[in-house]
Amino acid sequence: MHGIGNDFVVVDCRERALGLDAAAIARLGNRHTGVGFDQLLTIEPPRDPTCAYRYGIYNRDGSEAGQCGNGVRCVAAWLARAGALGAGLTRLESPSGPVAVELVGEARVRVDMGVPNFEPEAIPLRSPAADAYERTLDGRAVRFGAVSMGNPHAVIEVADVASAPVADIGPALETHSDFPQRCNVGFVQIVSARELRLRVWERGVGETQACGSGACAAAVVLMRRGLADADVDVHLPGGTLRISWAGPGQPVWMTGPAAFVFDGDYYR
Numbered sequence: 001m002h003g004i005g006n007d008f009v010v011v012d013c014r015e016r017a018l019g020l021d022a023a024a025i026a027r028l029g030n031r032h033t034g035v036g037f038d039q040l041l042t043i044e045p046p047r048d049p050t051c052a053y054r055y056g057i058y059n060r061d062g063s064e065a066g067q068c069g070n071g072v073r074c075v076a077a078w079l080a081r082a083g084a085l086g087a088g089l090t091r092l093e094s095p096s097g098p099v100a101v102e103l104v105g106e107a108r109v110r111v112d113m114g115v116p117n118f119e120p121e122a123i124p125l126r127s128p129a130a131d132a133y134e135r136t137l138d139g140r141a142v143r144f145g146a147v148s149m150g151n152p153h154a155v156i157e158v159a160d161v162a163s164a165p166v167a168d169i170g171p172a173l174e175t176h177s178d179f180p181q182r183c184n185v186g187f188v189q190i191v192s193a194r195e196l197r198l199r200v201w202e203r204g205v206g207e208t209q210a211c212g213s214g215a216c217a218a219a220v221v222l223m224r225r226g227l228a229d230a231d232v233d234v235h236l237p238g239g240t241l242r243i244s245w246a247g248p249g250q251p252v253w254m255t256g257p258a259a260f261v262f263d264g265d266y267y268r
């Protein structure tokens with residue numbers, strides 16, 4: 001499946017656990033000798049009894065993630081196709097806590113992505129709390145905002161996203177020692193208060209066509225600084241997401257598509 005080009009292998013683990021370790025997941029994620037994906041998603045029975053299902057998220061390098069915005073829309077669409085999603089909002093359990101999903105069209109999903117957390121310990125980021133942080137990378141001073149959307153994000157404002165140094169600054173900030181669990185790095189251009197352009201260097205993957213939690217992170221970092229309206233369209237290389245946030249203490253809402261590509265069997 002994919003969500004605006006962020007692609008997934010989705011495994012039905014409702015009755016049987018995945019049973020693959022990190023190395024086996026990374027082999028499956030290899031685009032030449034495996035199947036290939038940005039993330040592998042598992043659909044499992046919930047541990048939290050208030051949720052209908054749980055989903056697991058594994059990056060292409062085999063590492064686990066706490067949230068995946070494009071992935072949760074695909075999970076919702078997959079459950080709907082399996083006849084396992086009711087009407088209205090359904091609570092799903094992500095590794096970082098509950099979210100709520102709702103089908104709003106044939107192939108569109110609206111998601112309550114939870115309340116963004118700007119506290120450095122929650123991200124986690126080794127630093128006193130600030131609206132903007134600065135670190136020197138490759139001899140360059142880089143300013144960024146940081147937030148947890150259930151997974152760690154750094155957000156760098158740029159004048160032109162097309163020429164942003166995604167492949168240089170992305171991995172350097174992802175692996176900076178002040179992010180003890182690494183981080184996803186977004187490069188965001190403000191087109192207007194209602195429109196943003198974004199490219200994301202994802203932890204454990206590299207640059208992807210789109211990152212849903214990254215779109216939420218970029219939007220709330222700019223909204224908090226008064227640089228974006230409460231509803232924005234975030235344009236990523238693979239497509240556009242609508243992100244809405246009413247402000248501190250409120251959840252972030254994300255709306256966007258989810259697409260099926262093929263069903264298959266994998267021979268280990």
Ligand SMILES: N[C@@H](CCC[C@H](N)C(=O)O)C(=O)O
Binds near residue numbers: 059064066070151213
């Ligand atoms: N593509 C995702 C984010 C997946 C996890 C991320 N790489 C991490 O390690 O936190 C999205 O759409 O949010």
